Amino acid sequence: MKFFNYIEGIFTALRSLAGGMIVTWKELFTPKVTMQYPENRKTLTISNRWRSELIMPHDENNEHACTACGICMMNCPNGSIEVLSTTIETEDGKKKKILNKHLWNYGSCTFCNLCVITCPSDAIIFNNEFEGAVFDKSKLLHRLNREDSKLRERKKDTAPATTNTTIKKENKEA
Amino acid sequence: MTEHIIFYLLAFVITAFSILTVTSKRIVRSATYLLFVLLATAGLYMMLGYYFLFAVQISVYAGGIMVLFIMAIFLTHKPGKRVPIRQGWKLGSCILLSVAGVLLCGDIILNNVVGVVQYIEKKELTMQEIGTTMLGTGKQQYLLSFEMMSILLLACIVGAILIARKTKTVKNVPNETEL
């Protein structure tokens, strides 16, 4: 009996080995997954979920949505964001913060997305520009708002900035 | 001419490494030097055109016995330890014995070398000849000694298994490894 088990074991082993080899043989002809990066730069598609550079979308009037509330700065776990603002007084006598500089340090950011999630006015998002290497450390300090940009008025807020809304929503969900 | 050069080279290697084998203080190195001696001896067989013995020398001594030697040495307590050479009467007697051995062998070789040379024919022995000589029963054929050798080896294997076998105790249910 034991002898038959021995013989049977040999054939079972051979059969299962052949099964394994058939699997790898099929694998030999599967499409290759390697991306040839510098060559396929034009056709390269990066997933929308990819977070690489923090930007503040501006519309055609050079206006952004940042109210300089500083929530992103407070929520940033490692202090990569610095919001510099000045307080001015409007015509109707209210005090209001005006964004001066929105500074973001690419070098220390961990891309945790907390700033984007918590922003009450959806002013900042992460984009897909993944080639962020620079030769100088000082270039890693980005100023997100452009020169002479203004806060967008609330009323016409609904229509513009549609280009990035889909990305934004996905970012929020993530 | 070339044969002489190769012969003296091999002879030099054999002598030098033989001396190193016994004078080395580290046992692994001794084993390695011994291996060189055995390989050079194989070279001598090659020079004589006796390829079969050449291959036997390499596969049995160099490939088999020396591997076992080295593995056995590795299993000992401190294979890398330097063992000092013993001084005194032991060293003296060893030197005396080896010199006596050299003299005896030299005497025999010197007096009989002319006779030996006559027997050596330089032609390649084929495997078939060697096989029939080893397993034949006629004149100058060696079946009996060959079989005696195999009985010796069989006894060795049986003895090794006997030593390596686990002793069965009554309590233990015999498991698969013991069967």
Next chain:
Amino acid sequence: MLIYSQPLELTKFLAAIDNFLHSNFAPGWAIVVEGILVGAMILVMYALIALVMIYIERKIAAFFQARLGPNRVGKYGIFQSLADMIKILIKEVIHIKKADKFLFFVAPFFVIVSSVLAFGELPFGINLHALDFNIGVFYLLSVSSLGIIGILLAGWSSNNKYSMIGAMRSGAQFISYELSAGFALMTIVVLSGSMQFSEIIEGQRYCWNLFNGHLPALIAFIIYLISGHAETNRGPFDLPEAESELTAGYHTEYSGLQFGFFYLSEYLNMFIVAAVAATLFLGGWMPIQIKGWEAFNQVMWYIPSWVWFIGKAGILMFISLWVRWSFPRLRIDLLLNLEWKYLLPINLVNMLVMVMIVLSGFTLTDLFPALFGN
């Protein structure tokens, strides 16, 4: 012996060189020069084959894993292994404190010398055969058994636990599987009645040994492939250098050219195993010949013999790679189980069966001499 109109065969070229040397030098010196040329050719081939094999192995390994493999150095990365070789050549050879310097230095040479000795005996084609001993197969087995000493010494002299464990594993594995490989080859020696490579190849003109000895030859073939694969420390049998446990096994401490020796000999041993299997089982450099089909045979001879040899060895090497990327690594006790409880007993019985088949005339050449007889 074999004169055909073979345009790509090197026979005439070699004869021309021989004539040139003998007409310009004294006979003794001509032989010396020829010896040096042959030796240099063998060494160059050794390095070249290793380079090509490393490239092909990396490519095929990549394809098995749905990658592309090396593709940056030259078109499709064909100069990758050349670049690696240059890197290895200019790397520093690091000497280790508290290691046995002499043995540490000597160990890689054992490995590579044994592999070169075995390599030099392979029949690459018609007249491309440096050594043709009467005891060919036995010589090959004996010199290739020298390599293990190098591995053991390398493991011990590195003064490193991992190297030592790797070397001991390698020793146990090599000694065990050497037995199986030897028996499998002996089965074929029984079948072809000779140990000389040229005679074995000549005997396989119309019927390869694999088919000539049908069942026992097939079993011997499979066993030889398995044990040869295990001897080269590759694939599912790469315990001696199991990266996850032993860093790199016995060559952990080696760098530069000394590591290159181990690397080179590993690949060449793979080639030697494949080449020996091709020679003994698949007819070596002999093209496919069918008795009676003269035109077909003639066409087959137009393909040079060394292409046949490399092709057959290449197919076997591909199988070895395929196995390597198919199966997970064995545990050491399972590895020794496979050898001592399965391969060796099967092999012994198989050899007995082969002897009976040969003696009672049940080989294909004996049964159908009109079809397969020489």
